Amino acid sequence: MLSAILWAWAVFDINKSRIKNKQSLIWILLILAFPLVGPIIYFQMKRRYQSN
Numbered sequence: 001m002l003s004a005i006l007w008a009w010a011v012f013d014i015n016k017s018r019i020k021n022k023q024s025l026i027w028i029l030l031i032l033a034f035p036l037v038g039p040i041i042y043f044q045m046k047r048r049y050q051s052n
């Protein structure tokens with residue numbers, strides 16, 4: 001259940017973010033391929049890019 005919430009949150013965040021179409025497709029594929037680890041990696045990388 002928690003992984004489904006994390007997955008949905010990540011997909012929603014990708015859709016509302018200003019990530020370019022090709023990058024958003026890559027992130028969504030990563031999240032679909034790795035449902036638990038993919039969103040965690042996405043949120044960690046997103047935080048790193050926002051701090052710069």
